[in-house]
Each structure stands twice: as structure tokens, then as C-alpha cells.
Amino acid sequence: MSIIVQKFGGTSLADAEKIRRAAEHVIKAVKNNYQVVVVASARGKQTDQLIADAMELNPNPPKREMDQLLSTGEQQSVSLFAMALDAAGYDAISFTGSQIRMITDSVHTKAQIKSIEAERIRKQLDKGKVVLVAGFQGIDENENITTLGRGGSDTTAVAIAAALGAEQCEIYTDVDGIHTTDPRIFKNAAKMEQISYDEMLEMASLGAGVMHTRAVEFGKKYNVKIHVRNSSQQTEGTMITAEESQMEGVVVSGATIQKDMAKIGLVGVDNVPGNAAKVFAHLANAKVIVNDIVQTELSAKKANLSFTIHISDLAAAKEAVEKIKKEVNCEKVFIREDIAEISVIGVGMRTHYGVADKMFGALAKARVNIDSITTSEIRISCIVDEDQGEKALKAVSAAFDLDKPAEQRKTS
Amino acid sequence: MSIIVQKFGGTSLADAEKIRRAAEHVIKAVKNNYQVVVVASARGKQTDQLIADAMELNPNPPKREMDQLLSTGEQQSVSLFAMALDAAGYDAISFTGSQIRMITDSVHTKAQIKSIEAERIRKQLDKGKVVLVAGFQGIDENENITTLGRGGSDTTAVAIAAALGAEQCEIYTDVDGIHTTDPRIFKNAAKMEQISYDEMLEMASLGAGVMHTRAVEFGKKYNVKIHVRNSSQQTEGTMITAEESQMEGVVVSGATIQKDMAKIGLVGVDNVPGNAAKVFAHLANAKVIVNDIVQTELSAKKANLSFTIHISDLAAAKEAVEKIKKEVNCEKVFIREDIAEISVIGVGMRTHYGVADKMFGALAKARVNIDSITTSEIRISCIVDEDQGEKALKAVSAAFDLDKPAEQRKTS
Numbered sequence: 001m002s003i004i005v006q007k008f009g010g011t012s013l014a015d016a017e018k019i020r021r022a023a024e025h026v027i028k029a030v031k032n033n034y035q036v037v038v039v040a041s042a043r044g045k046q047t048d049q050l051i052a053d054a055m056e057l058n059p060n061p062p063k064r065e066m067d068q069l070l071s072t073g074e075q076q077s078v079s080l081f082a083m084a085l086d087a088a089g090y091d092a093i094s095f096t097g098s099q100i101r102m103i104t105d106s107v108h109t110k111a112q113i114k115s116i117e118a119e120r121i122r123k124q125l126d127k128g129k130v131v132l133v134a135g136f137q138g139i140d141e142n143e144n145i146t147t148l149g150r151g152g153s154d155t156t157a158v159a160i161a162a163a164l165g166a167e168q169c170e171i172y173t174d175v176d177g178i179h180t181t182d183p184r185i186f187k188n189a190a191k192m193e194q195i196s197y198d199e200m201l202e203m204a205s206l207g208a209g210v211m212h213t214r215a216v217e218f219g220k221k222y223n224v225k226i227h228v229r230n231s232s233q234q235t236e237g238t239m240i241t242a243e244e245s246q247m248e249g250v251v252v253s254g255a256t257i258q259k260d261m262a263k264i265g266l267v268g269v270d271n272v273p274g275n276a277a278k279v280f281a282h283l284a285n286a287k288v289i290v291n292d293i294v295q296t297e298l299s300a301k302k303a304n305l306s307f308t309i310h311i312s313d314l315a316a317a318k319e320a321v322e323k324i325k326k327e328v329n330c331e332k333v334f335i336r337e338d339i340a341e342i343s344v345i346g347v348g349m350r351t352h353y354g355v356a357d358k359m360f361g362a363l364a365k366a367r368v369n370i371d372s373i374t375t376s377e378i379r380i381s382c383i384v385d386e387d388q389g390e391k392a393l394k395a396v397s398a399a400f401d402l403d404k405p406a407e408q409r410k411t412s
Numbered sequence: 413m414s415i416i417v418q419k420f421g422g423t424s425l426a427d428a429e430k431i432r433r434a435a436e437h438v439i440k441a442v443k444n445n446y447q448v449v450v451v452a453s454a455r456g457k458q459t460d461q462l463i464a465d466a467m468e469l470n471p472n473p474p475k476r477e478m479d480q481l482l483s484t485g486e487q488q489s490v491s492l493f494a495m496a497l498d499a500a501g502y503d504a505i506s507f508t509g510s511q512i513r514m515i516t517d518s519v520h521t522k523a524q525i526k527s528i529e530a531e532r533i534r535k536q537l538d539k540g541k542v543v544l545v546a547g548f549q550g551i552d553e554n555e556n557i558t559t560l561g562r563g564g565s566d567t568t569a570v571a572i573a574a575a576l577g578a579e580q581c582e583i584y585t586d587v588d589g590i591h592t593t594d595p596r597i598f599k600n601a602a603k604m605e606q607i608s609y610d611e612m613l614e615m616a617s618l619g620a621g622v623m624h625t626r627a628v629e630f631g632k633k634y635n636v637k638i639h640v641r642n643s644s645q646q647t648e649g650t651m652i653t654a655e656e657s658q659m660e661g662v663v664v665s666g667a668t669i670q671k672d673m674a675k676i677g678l679v680g681v682d683n684v685p686g687n688a689a690k691v692f693a694h695l696a697n698a699k700v701i702v703n704d705i706v707q708t709e710l711s712a713k714k715a716n717l718s719f720t721i722h723i724s725d726l727a728a729a730k731e732a733v734e735k736i737k738k739e740v741n742c743e744k745v746f747i748r749e750d751i752a753e754i755s756v757i758g759v760g761m762r763t764h765y766g767v768a769d770k771m772f773g774a775l776a777k778a779r780v781n782i783d784s785i786t787t788s789e790i791r792i793s794c795i796v797d798e799d800q801g802e803k804a805l806k807a808v809s810a811a812f813d814l815d816k817p818a819e820q821r822k823t824s
Binding site: 016019020050053054056057058059061062064065066068069071072075076078079080082083084086087092093094096098099143144145 | 428431432462465466468469470471473474476477478480481483484487488490491492494495496498499504505506508510511555556557
């Protein structure tokens, strides 16, 4: 029998009615002769409530105790889910992270999975039971409860699917799947049937926000098919898979916009070996996550160095830059907060020409000024004025036919 | 360093302010150079809420899943309690039943403790930490979470005190301690400084209701001093200990009233060997818990057999009696629901005469009619009309000076 892993987020489990509706997806899979493992997040706003309870007692709670506290939310979800399945006449058993020996490192509140004892799950599946596993949590080697941080339940689900060699890992959410671009901005954005791990990683880190990056990385590493779909519907969603040859036929799979960014430029830095390293070492010390970096030569002796960061890191970044300014002999620092980054993504770029041309052409026609450009193997990004960001995304999305299904885009 | 175990009930942990107040008791003990282990129940109405959530999904939830669900309440309490101690500058670490290997049998929702791994607790105490243990819960040998049933956290606390050889186990509650009788009825009822396990067991099973019977039995078995005291005050409460010689000086330690009872009488049963056994075998099959049994001879061939039960078992008991009536040749069955049982309890009865006389005299003077009488080694109980119950308790309490401290009662 094939195994399927189904993951339900907190909004899909917010009340009894929603839990029953989630259970129907499980029952359907059982009827289709699958062995089913369910991974559940904490119900609705439970986690927020527990965090508020903790903060009332201690504004800076010990992380070990925070994990001990927060892990109860998922434990409640899986036991209640098991009761719902029992009420519908299906045998079910729930497990905590501890009970299936989901071993992680000891980095409380953002632990990494090291191993899973798949046998305990398999034994129960073979008894004909639906197995429910509390998402987001594990234990370290000293039996301390750990949690995996944001998006942790997605990671739990993909990791279990990998450990069991599941046919696929379904991520039930409140959207239909992954769209070519943000439908709130480009309203005819098409739903993708399929996307590669690498494309998804570029989309996720650039703000598409449906799946957490770590879960996708895990899926890529262990080649787990991840199916993102709507929990309140029976329609197919989007399959995240390894790159397949036909994917290359599509030049651009999706486009993203990222706001909440800032760009810092260091003008006239001495162009000597080691200066760039000094800058980024200081930023790393200040725990600033740097996105794209651009360096251009001004003269034989001077260079401009600029980089983008999340707006929330701006204060720390400014402080770090102040410290380093004299050391690298920087003439001037400029900071822009009013920017947005527009990106097009597609594995087809590896084998196709003309994507950059088409993108810049579309932006020019829409009269959007490009501040700077960066590229990766499967992505082209432009920094534009923030107030031109949505217009830019629309122009690019239209140029690459992102309102059409992938088959119709292949020849573009 | 001596170890002290402190147990806090749900009402003592209902909100942040109450948790902080409970933490003050811990801090006081730490300052007095104790190593402290805290056992906590679920906060306020948490358990009731979880039960309601479960019932909404499944009116007859699987017991294993119920335990998985309910155990989260205590886990939340201990982690929050640890955060409160941390905020006050005290190092603390919380454990679930699983983490300290509180091994129980597999009888979900009313498991019995088999063993505790005290080493994990001791190791943390020796690091200078306050150790918090989730009450009410354990795991069976297959890592399934179990719960200990009503009063389970008291039992956890006493069991841990026994395993660690603690100096005493403090049970923090919302009353000052254990009173000689119910202060709602006999308003000057004195608070006891001390009571023996056996007296407490008689008091508890007869409805005094502060400590759960199982916890007291555990205390007796492992000779753990149990100190019942008020969490919102610093005054001494009542110490439950092994019988000490001076206790015998007090003839009557306390008096209780039990309502919600019924009495069933079988009149003119054939007085042949085995008939009583038949009756009680049928009642046991019907899961009826029988309290006192009285059999009296009517003639050489006939006897009256009567017994008391809790009112909630009456329907089941009636059914069982209907089945057995012909078999034992019973002439008539009478049932009384309008009764109360008044008891006086004291280990001093073992060595003193005249207690029964004094009790019956007090009841006669108050014009209370006695329906029937039963006794144990340290208890005398009278069944009276329910509407005379409170008057009877007052009369008996006054006769035995239960408004006075024990020292002043010794000569009575």
C-alpha cells in the first residue's frame, strides 16, 4: 500500500466543524487505499494565545520553556483529530514529536531535524490505523522538547514523507495552490500545476509565502513530491517536484514582488582586496541578513558597493555601516527605503535567451525606472521605486503571459 | 540540603497574578535553603475546556487520545511557572511525566504509578534549579501518555516526595487546612494541626474532600509527611503524618456528614450460607460500590440484610436486587433515599471507651432518631434522616469539642 502524508495548518483546524472537514480528506485517502499520516499544526490562534500568556509572565522567557509550552498546541490538535476520525468510524492514533522520536538538535525555537524513528509510525499504519503526528516539534538527545520555528509543521510533514517513502506530501492550506504571481496585484494570475523545488525556493524566499523555505529544501533533498492544495475544496493544487524536462519549455514560471526592503549603498570605497569581506563580516556580526549584493568599479581605485536587506534589519545595518565606514574609506553612504524588487523566475532560463530583454522592455513600456539589476541562474530581479512596484509586476506578468496555463506559455 | 515538594492546584494558577503568587511560596522555600520540586495542575478551567472540545467531536472519545489531550494542561502550567520563576531571577526547569519517566500501567484516564526516575530530577536540583513536574500524568511502557484520574496531581506530588525522600509534601489549596468537621455546618469547626493517614482516609472517603484518597494512601505507604495549606496565606495548615503516640490522647479527631446516599434493605432473606455472597456478587457485577453492610437475624431461618450506596448507583443497584430477590427468597425490599450518615473518627478510639455512648447520647439529646449504626476500628457511623443530618452533625461536633484545638480535647 502507498503512503500519503497530509498536513493541515491551524486555520484548517480552528473549530470542530473544520476538524471534521479536514478528517474527510483523510477518509477519502483511506477509501482510496492509502495508508495516511496526518501532520497537524496548533488550532487557530492557540499559539498566539500561549505566547501572550508567556509574555505576561516573562517578556524574555527561557527558550526551552517556550518550546515546552508551545508544543502543547499541536499535541491538542492531533488528539482531537484522532477523536474526530474515531467518531467517523476510523481507527486513529496520535503521537507527539517525542513519541515518534523526532530527534532534533538543541537549538530551542528553531531546531533542525536530525532523525525520525519511522518504525513506530509504520507499525501503526500496518495495523490499519491513521497515524497523526504533532507538527512543529521534536526532542533533542536529552529528551528536551524542541520546536522547529516558523513553518515547522510543513517541515515535519515533508520529513515524515521522506522517512516513510510516501507517494506524496499534501499541504492543505486556505489557497488553491501556488499562482504564477500575486493574484491580489495581477488578478488573472494562473494557478500552477507544477513547479520545481528550485523555482519554489526562489518564489518563497522572495515573498510568495505559501510554503516555508526549509520544508521545500527538505523536499528537494529527499525528493518528496509536495502537493499544495485547498483544504475546503477537492480540486488539485500545485505539485512541487524535482525538475522535469518539460518544465524547461516554460521560460518564466512566475513573478514576485518584494516590498519591505531597504538598499544601502557605500560610494567610493577603496577598491582593495578584503574590503567587501570586512563590510559583510560586520553585517553578519550584527545579525543582518543581506540579500542581493552589487559591486561596481568607479575607477581603478574606487568602487561602489550596494546591497539590499529587509527593512526590519535597517537599524542594525546602519549601525554596522557606521562602524565600518572609515575603515574602508567610504566617501558617502546612501540609504533607500522606498524600493521594491520585481523578479521573474523559471528553470527554462537556463536554456533560453531573451528573458532579460523582454523584462526590461516590459518595464520600459510601462515607464518604470530600473534602479539596479541582479540575476541568478533561474531568476532576474530589478529594484524599482516602491510606488511603481505593483505597476511593474503587472507589466512583467502580462509580458510573460502569467495569466495563461503553462502549456500555452511554452512557445513565448 | 533537604528537599520539599510543593503542589499547586488549578485555582492557584488560574492567571498570571496567581502564578506569580504561587512562585513566591517556592522562592521562600529556596531562600530557606530547600531544594524545591513543584507539581502543578492544569490552570483554572483548562481541563474542562479541553473536555468540552473533545465532546464536541466525539461523545465517547478513545481514552488514550483523551489522555494525550488532557496532559497538555499540566504541561502548559509547568512551563509558564518556570517562566515566572525565571522572571524573578530563579533558575527553573519543567518536565512532563514522560520526561521524568513517570511510568504507569496502561489504564488510560485512571492509571496507577509504577515507578519514577528520580535521578533526572535530582540532577537538576543539584544544579541549583527549581524543578517543575507536570502533575496528573505519566507514560506507560510503550510511551503512551496516561493520566492518573481525579486528584491525580496530589498523587504525583506525594509519589515524587516519596521517590526523593523529601522532608515534606506541601499541598497548596484554597482552604486553610483540614477542619474537624464541615465549617459550613458547624461554623466554629477547629483547624487540625495534625491528622494521621488513617483518620484522613476515613475523613476523605466520607466526604471531607480536600485531599484525594489515593494520594493519602500513597503517603501512608511511603510515609510522606503531607502538609495541606492555603496558597494565599503564609500560615501553617494541617500535617498528615503517620500515627504518633500523642494522637491517641484525642478520642475524636473529626466528624463528617455524607449525604447523597441510599440504603437498600432486603427483609426476610433465607439465612443460609452463600446468600449474602450472591447478593454482593450481583451488585459488584453491576459496578455498584457498596459502603456499609449490616446483617441481622430475624429468626433461625430468616435474616435482614441492608447496605448503603451512593445515590448515583441506585438505579443499577435496584436492577441487581430485582434479579436476586427470588434466588435468596427475600420477602420484601425497602429503599431509603432520604438518609445521611454522620461519622466520628479518631485513632484514640482504639484505646478509649465511651465514644459510642457519648455520640448516641448527643443524638438523643438533639432528638435525632438513629436508623442504624456501623463501626470500624477508628470510626463510628450512624444513619439518620437526611433532614436531621445537619442538626445531628452539630450535636455530635459540640459533644466532642470539635471547636477546640486538639490539646484542649485530650481529656474529654
